[in-house]
Amino acid sequence: xxxxxxxxxxxxxxxxxxxxxxxxxxxxxxxxxxxxxxxxxxxxxxxxxxxxxxxxxxxxxxxxxxxxxxxxxxxxxxxxxxxxxxxxxxxxxxxxxxxxxxxxxxxxxxxxxxxxxxxxxxxxxxxxxxxxxxxxxxxxxxxxxxxxxxxxxxxxxxxxxxxxxxxxxxxxx
Numbered sequence: 604x605x606x607x608x609x610x611x612x613x614x615x616x617x618x619x620x621x622x623x624x625x626x627x628x629x630x631x632x633x634x635x636x637x638x639x640x641x642x643x644x645x646x647x648x649x650x651x652x653x654x655x656x657x658x659x660x661x662x663x664x665x666x667x668x669x670x671x672x673x674x675x676x677x678x679x680x681x682x683x684x685x686x687x688x689x690x691x692x693x694x695x696x697x698x699x700x701x702x703x704x705x706x707x708x709x710x711x712x713x714x715x716x717x718x719x720x721x722x723x724x725x726x727x728x729x730x731x732x733x734x735x736x737x738x739x740x741x742x743x744x745x746x747x748x749x750x751x752x753x754x755x756x757x758x759x760x761x762x763x764x765x766x767x768x769x770x771x772x773x774x775x776x
Contacts, residue, residue: 614694614702621664621703622716634660637719637735639710641673643682644761645692655749656723657698665693666713669706676708683761709734719744726750 616624624630636659642649657663667689673682682689686704694702705713714722714735722739726748730736736746 611691611694614699615690616701616703618703618705618713618716621701624701625662625664625717630662633662634721635662635664635717635719636660636721636723637664637666637710637714637717638723639666639668639705639713640725641668641677641682642689642693643673643677643684650696650698652725652749653693653696653698656747657700659721659723659745659747662700663698664701664703664717664719665699666710667693667702667704668708669704672706672708711735711738714738718742722746724748 625635636656638653638656642665653663653665667686668676670682670686684692690702690704693699703713711734715738719739721744722733722735723746724733728748730746730748733746733748739746
């Protein structure tokens with residue numbers, strides 16, 4: 604029996620391939636929602652956020668920072684997971700319709716390429732701070748800041764894990 608590629612891998616597209624897919628029927632008439640981030644360690648805050656983002660339209664596009672971009676933004680110890688791994692995990696979520704990536708520190712070029720109808724970021728970002736907001740509003744789109752769930756962040760998870768490890772090391776001395 605010949606196996607076919609898992610459907611989640613079909614969600615992962617290069618920026619140019621994604622643009623072609625979005626401009627083809629039946630996607631062309633659907634309301635596109637765009638969000639981006641590192642999504643290094645998937646947690647409940649991410650899942651809740653992506654569900655709320657998806658509710659803003661018909662298609663949810665998630666753009667991930669490349670590994671080099673994450674390093675520049677988060678430091679030399681990040682990302683914990685490679686871009687390929689992060690994209691596959693995000694693609695596995697039912698709320699996500701397409702996953703792509705960008706090499707730059709911000710997704711501005713990608714936003715201009717894909718022209719989403721709705722641009723979404725977490726509530727820790729004010730609308731005027733969201734990269735691409737001016738452009739999306741300029742072509743008649745909407746920008747949304749979705750409520751941030753306090754205490755749910757990758758940085759906090761990493762700090763908690765490190766503190767737990769240090770506590771174990773001290774108690775074994």
